[in-house]
Amino acid sequence: MEEATHFVLHRAASSENRDRKSARRKIDNAATADYTELNSESKDGLCQQFQRESFEIVWSKIENSFKAILKNINRDAFNEIHSWVLESFKEIKSLGSVSSLSEAIRPIPIAIDAASKCLHAGLVFTRNIEFVDDLMTFEDLAEHLRSQGCHVANLSSLEFSADIGTSGCIRSLLKQFLSSSFDAVDISILSSWYFSQCNRDTPIVVILNDLERCCGHVLSDFIIMLSEWVVKIPVILIIGVATTLDAPGEVLHFKALQCLRLCKFILQSPVERMNAVVETVLLKNCSGFSISHKVAVFLKNYFNNRDGTLSSLIRALKIACAQHFSTEPLSCMLKVFDEQETFHGEQFDFQHQVISACEWTIPSTRGKMDEEGIQKLVNTLTELKKMQGRWSVAVLCLYEAAKCRQVNLLDLLCEALDPDLLASGPLGCHATSTKGRYISQAIQNVRELSEAMFVNLIKSWEKHTIAIPEIHGKVKDLQYILKFENYKRRKVESPIMSKKRSQNQANVIGGSNAFNETAVNFLECLINDFMQPLECVASHEIVCFKNVEKLKAALAGDPRRQIQVDLLGSRRILQCSCCPRDGGILCPSMQDTSIMYILSQEHGDLINLYDWYQSFKSILLPPSEGKQKTKQTKKKKNANEDEELSEVTIQARFCRAVRELQITGLLRMQRKRRPDHLQRVAFGV
């Protein structure tokens, strides 16, 4: 019987749904529920439900904060683009307007002047080859323009493929503007739609997010077509460019280029965006969720060496967050870890009940959670929160100081999280070593900073420290000292000297003077007093995710390596007693595919099927003649006779093992060229 390609395994069980809903209701009515009476199964369900809700609350805080920061980081560029759209629209309107519907849908006569065939296009330079990170930027831009009253449509490079031609883009435009699909794809439909709009003083903005990925020929045709209709459909194009601002010249036909009137805009660089996200999510951690030093280093290396996209970093953080909530039950306390300094009474009562019911304990103490234990936990968390706040302010101050040396925040963060850093001695002496390098650079930079630049640095310190009075006070002191020094110098210096000085002030590097040393002292004080890494604090496990191996495994599987490891070490995974412990020895009881794969390692890049078959056969059939046989016990002899393998079985087992290796992709057929050989694909794990 032929197997179905797809089928419904089961449909959602309605009665279970009811149970689930009632469980949720129980959680919602926390104040009235008595959790101690629940049976163990219900407790498990309750724990899971509680963990998930906590995860959702915490992750939505993180997600909202980085989305907001990414939107905000390009706000100026978006406003600039909007002003340009309005200006361009004004210009288009000045070319003339359409008075009747019949005129609107009639193609424009060919003999038309060049000015009225001009299409305004904004080139948005993303400076980022990883277009996946810019998808959200262009969605934000669309939303921004929409909120300003423009008609906006987003087109992706997939709609500009050579297979579909321009009809794909027009279909997408019609779908987005008219909210319905049409069998006939005609630009005149769009024209008649625009004519029927009450408010015809609104520009149409078409955003194309990735120029380099489009089929140049199709995009050229699309541009030429739009330029012919521009008077009737006032389209303004916004095109995302990743590599260089010269890209249109390389992608588009010269006729299309002639139709375009280009204007250039530049977005924030990926590094700036990365720094902004790290600052918001990991430093100003509104959610309370933190990562350990090892996790931070892993994320940094993964970003630098493997993926390199902000979206992968965010996915990794989400995985870390989910893993933390599923493995550390008390992490649910983060649910109420809000902007305020202490926990709310009501929220805490609820947490208390669930913790008692589920018998969760603090990992480091392992004691049962009684009344006293929970109070201790609350105090610890409050203290942790305060400590985290001060720690992040200290790191941000260092970052501001190191900024002009092109230090990335993630690098600095990795250093600041290192529990061994403070133990290794004063930081000022690490400038050349790798440990504490970035922190030392920040300090060195402050030591060499000019007076003019100090004003800006102190302003930024003032902004960051405002929530922590004890640090803010010190920054204020610094500000007064700076002003006083300035005043003192002005009084001493003659007016001519003062003039000369002010001219050169911006360019002069101050060198090490008294004020610089005061600022360095301030930073050193921050490091010593407030930068105790989170991992050095008791009960940090509640808020800090540490399991780097688990994160690594879930983030990016390594099938190429792992499948080979499975085959080479099948005994280790199956934990059987029949196979030899030593991986190098082959015996017939091992999995056939494992035997075959281990045997294949002895061949070059091509495996002769005959040889391979013979060696496989020799493993399955122990030597039946000669001295070896005489040494065998009677019992073994009988066993061999019983299990004597026929040629049929060996061939079948050989075939199945080859088939399985082909499924895993570790072997490739040589087809017609070398019918007696198979090609190995992987060389070493």
Place this chain on the structure above:
Amino acid sequence: MEIDDFDMEEFGLSRNYFLAKESRSSSSKKSVNKLSDIEVLNEKELEAAVANIEPKHQKEISALKDSYKSSYSEWVFKLRCGFGLLFYGFGSKRALIEDFASTSLTEYSVVVVNGYLQSVNIKQVVACIAEVLWDSLNPRRKIPRENMSILQQPLSSQSMEDHFAFLDGSWTEENDCFVGVVIHNIDGPGLRDSETQQCLAQLAACSNVRIIASTDHVNSPLLWDKKMVNTQFNWYWLHTPTFEPYKIEGMSFPLILEHGNTNQSAKTATIVLQSLTTNAQSVFRVVAEHQLSHPDEEGIPISSLYTACRERFLVSSQVTLNSHLTEFKDHELVKIRKNSDGADCLYIPLPKEALEKLLSEIN
């Protein structure tokens, strides 16, 4: 430190590759043994034997699978958090995933897609998922009246975009309502092309869908770009070797020993020949018969073939013969090589047994 490890790993792999290449190029080690030297059983017997292979380590395999059961609740948690689960590791994961879906995902509807089958139709799959979601939402009457228009047409007649829009809609207040889509072998022959993978990625990005997929090929990550991986599939990788045999997944792979690996090409040749005219078939037969009767020669010279075909009234001119030969060459039924006199000779790239079988089939 990590960079160094990474570089060393790369270096090790490339070194191994060149060592492997080297071991082949040294002619002393090169094996010239032929697959045909093995006395191969007939096709049916071999297929039957494969189906009846006694499984090894049954107890251990079932213990291994049982050990994964303790992770079921964690996997459900990850699904609820919005991740797609991707199982990999050696062995068929079909039974494991279906067991997980039927025991731990009872609150949700689950659709199974067999990606190892060549004939999977992605449009039908998406329509089926939309229908299942519609059924699970309908009794709850969660779809507001103003949004009913999206589903007024029958589901099967809607476009993929409509289905995706429906699957991505926020129909319920609780964000915990989804359809689980189990995809066995997401890298299988039926789903491997980039267009289907794009569709699956779009499907995975829908808020009311969670993908639970398995992959077996070592190169499967190459199927997806960064957008698909990070923003659409949102994979949570799970290494779960089972060592269970790939019984159904391997059905589409021919058995390597079947007629010395030429079975498939002989089959293809038969299909092509059957679609040609009787005259063309007869011309092919002349080439084949010559090859069988003169196994040591390079093939039949084109001039001799023309003479032989004219004698049998198969062709009337060189032009007609050439048109037949073009057809043969296009389908790789015949190839050309030069003999010692420098004349072009035609030969069929099949071994003797396969050629005999082919001739008997076209007769």
